[in-house]
Amino acid sequence: MSTTSTSEASQLANSLNEFSWELYGHIGKDPSHDLFFSPYSIMAALTMTFAGASGNTAKQMSQVLRINEFIGNDVHSAFQELNDLILSPNALFTLKSANRLYVQKDYTFLESFLKTTKVHYQAMLMPIDFKSDAENARTEINSWVSEQTNNKIKDLIAPGVLDSLTVLVLFNAIYFKGNWLSQFNPKRTSFQPFHASSGESIPVVMMYQIGYFDYFEDKQLKCQVLSLPYVGNTLRMVIILPHPSINLTNLESKINMQVITSLGKRSRKQKVHVSFPRSNWNRVLI
Structure with missing residues (x-):
């Protein structure tokens, strides 16, 4: 790994930390609920979305994600480097992440967007029919999420969330399984x-x-x-x-x-x- 890429991954890690705490400040306001979330997963999904943004939308997203200092595709290369660092194979615990794009089968996306998500995020493009059968699409997506999380998350998308107007659903699923170094008896x-x-x-x-x-x-x-x-x-x-x-x-x-x-x-x-x-x-x- 080059010094430049490592530096960019480190810079992105700092952005992720800042974004994480800011996000927690917004979604953690309700004291009546416990909260368990992965800022890494959320930022991965939003950074993939950022690949298709431009103009004022891209400017606002870069501010929210704390990635203003990155130029062009540098942020996507940095995320790929960060993925390689975090998700490197390890026999002592399981930590994996998967990305997928579900798109309306007759909808066309820019080739540059699809290339970025595939090359830097290993996100597969899956054509699906939201227009004719949103409920079947929901079942298929939930099945994929369940598979990626070893059946820990079985019904992520509730009935009614998807409809015939849905065009794109972008997912990041993350799974971790490990044992305490010092075990509880x-x-x-x-x-x-x-x-x-x-x-x-x-x-x-x-x-x-x-x-x-x-x-x-x-x-x-x-x-x-x-x-x-x-x-x-x-x-x-x-x-x-x-x-x-x-x-x-x-x-x-x-x-x-x-x-x-x-x-x-x-x-x-x-x-x-x-x-x-x-x-x-x-x-x-x-």
Whole structure:
């Protein structure tokens, strides 16, 4: 990989981080729902869409995606490089991403757009008939998403979302499966109180272990930061827990990507008692 391309991938990673936090600020406003989403997937889909944009639309999209500094197809080349870095084969965990364009079978797209999505995003073009049978198209698309996510997402598109006027549906599906580097013992799993941001205490199934993890407590922000690595020590889950004296919304208002980066750098390996809720996330954002 050339120095130039690596630099562009790094620059795009910074753009992705900024976009991620900005996106979270918009879709995470509803405190009545848990939220689980992949900014990487969303940015991949939008950057593919950006390949077909021009004029004021392209200008606004580049501002939202934080890719103003890229010229021409540089952003698409950078995304390809970033994909290669993130999705490189690894026997210790499974992380894969798939892109696909479903288009109305009698609709014509610019060859340059189709070439960009195929070369840089490996997005297959699939002709489909929204006009005559939108429900069958919905079933076919949901089947593909289910296959790409090992049946974890089975009904992404709800009935009525697609209709005879649909021309293009662009998808990015991402799938991850990994094991904790430090395993939780199932025998130590029990019901424990979970303190929601509303102040309510809810009994939930908690996993528990004692181990040495990267940990930091920020007295000023009043939060604890814990990093739980997966096998391979390449990927990790970072948990930010507010102090009982402040609610989650208050903490979120003080945090940005610079703060998160700083918290990570100040974390040190310490002996930590970890109680973590065993949970499933299932929410669709369209």
